[in-house]
Amino acid sequence: MSAQFDHEQVVIRTGLRSGLPVIVAVHSTKLGQAVGGCRIWRYADWRDGLADALRLSAGMTAKCAVAGLANGGGKTVVAVPESTGLDATLRRRALEDVADAVASLDGAYATGPDVGTTPQDMAVIGERTAHVFCKPEEWGGSGDSSPATALGTLAALRAVRQRLHGASTLTGAHLSVVGLGSVGLRLARLLAAEGADLLVSDIDPAKRKRAGELGATWVAPDEGLTADVDILVPAALGGVLTEQVVPELLCSAIAGPANNQLATPDVADLLHRRGIVWVPDYVAGAGGVINALTVELHHGTAQEARKRVEAIEHTVADLLHAADHQQVTPAEAASQLAQRRLDTVLSVPAAP
Numbered sequence: 001m002s003a004q005f006d007h008e009q010v011v012i013r014t015g016l017r018s019g020l021p022v023i024v025a026v027h028s029t030k031l032g033q034a035v036g037g038c039r040i041w042r043y044a045d046w047r048d049g050l051a052d053a054l055r056l057s058a059g060m061t062a063k064c065a066v067a068g069l070a071n072g073g074g075k076t077v078v079a080v081p082e083s084t085g086l087d088a089t090l091r092r093r094a095l096e097d098v099a100d101a102v103a104s105l106d107g108a109y110a111t112g113p114d115v116g117t118t119p120q121d122m123a124v125i126g127e128r129t130a131h132v133f134c135k136p137e138e139w140g141g142s143g144d145s146s147p148a149t150a151l152g153t154l155a156a157l158r159a160v161r162q163r164l165h166g167a168s169t170l171t172g173a174h175l176s177v178v179g180l181g182s183v184g185l186r187l188a189r190l191l192a193a194e195g196a197d198l199l200v201s202d203i204d205p206a207k208r209k210r211a212g213e214l215g216a217t218w219v220a221p222d223e224g225l226t227a228d229v230d231i232l233v234p235a236a237l238g239g240v241l242t243e244q245v246v247p248e249l250l251c252s253a254i255a256g257p258a259n260n261q262l263a264t265p266d267v268a269d270l271l272h273r274r275g276i277v278w279v280p281d282y283v284a285g286a287g288g289v290i291n292a293l294t295v296e297l298h299h300g301t302a303q304e305a306r307k308r309v310e311a312i313e314h315t316v317a318d319l320l321h322a323a324d325h326q327q328v329t330p331a332e333a334a335s336q337l338a339q340r341r342l343d344t345v346l347s348v349p350a351a352p
């Protein structure tokens with residue numbers, strides 16, 4: 001993270017009902033209302049939750065800009081102390097606290113699901129504020145965003161495969177999916193259906209039985225990360241691509257939906273120097289937010305939303321091409337594209 005604070009505003013409060021630290025980071029509203037999910041997660045120190053919120057919200061600004069959405073980036077983190085048991089009552093209180101924090105921002109930011117939250121949780125938030133995406137369909141929302149995130153990542157993987165192999169089919173491709181959460185598992189199913197050769201892993205050993213269903217090989221997460229595969233697919237929490245792990249990697253490319261995969265930004269250069277193609281997470285993982293906004297804000301049909309999600313394939317292909325052409329990393333090409341989109345907004349003063 002750069003040392004310079006470049007967020008528009010950050011709300012940090014002790015939730016009135018839950019007593020938990022509730023953090024809402026609004027990175028940018030330059031392109032429109034800031035959007036980004038609500039993460040309920042355990043942190044050893046609430047400041048780690050703040051650091052996550054700051055990084056993840058900046059990532060959402062880039063995610064929306066590259067996806068061509070008229071929205072900015074934000075993120076909510078409820079930083080649950082490691083010693084606190086989160087039962088159903090405390091969870092509900094935390095969600096109500098999140099709703100109040102979101103409502104206090106008066107529309108500058110709208111939340112959605114993320115690691116640790118579900119469409120049902122969005123319905124709870126929706127009892128107190130309209131600024132929430134992905135409520136269950138019966139409550140008027142677009143529901144679970146993970147199928148669209150998985151589909152968008154599949155599109156990104158096609159572009160990578162095309163680049164590595166000269167054809168976009170994933171049949172026979174050797175991939176390692178690290179993390180079988182709601183997005184990772186769906187993505188693994190799509191890949192298995194297409195005949196990819198899969199290694200799968202998760203920090204939760206109970207997920208092992210999924211490997212059998214998928215016809216995949218189960219490995220430990222560390223092994224999954226450094227496996228000799230064509231494409232590594234990080235689909236769990238961030239920070240997995242560290243300076244230490246780069247020399248150990250045996251894959252040719254990395255593209256996955258996990259947010260904030262790089263431990264530090266310069267890991268993108270290390271990967272590039274090793275000849276490993278890294279597709280920025282905020283490009284590959286944009287399917288969920290693209291789907292939710294297309295359906296809920298722009299009243300598009302499911303089919304229109306699907307088309308926009310699948311267009312991630314072209315976005316990635318264009319970025320890889322631009323990176324080659326300009327002799328920069330795909331990370332740099334993506335960041336330049338995001339910056340161009342942010343710079344072309346006319347700063348028209350709001351009408352009185």
Ligand code: PHE
Pocket residue numbers: 035036037063111112113114115133134145259285286288289292293
């Ligand atoms: N968790 C989603 C992401 O990281 C955030 C999101 C999804 C926000 C859908 C709004 C709607 O992109």
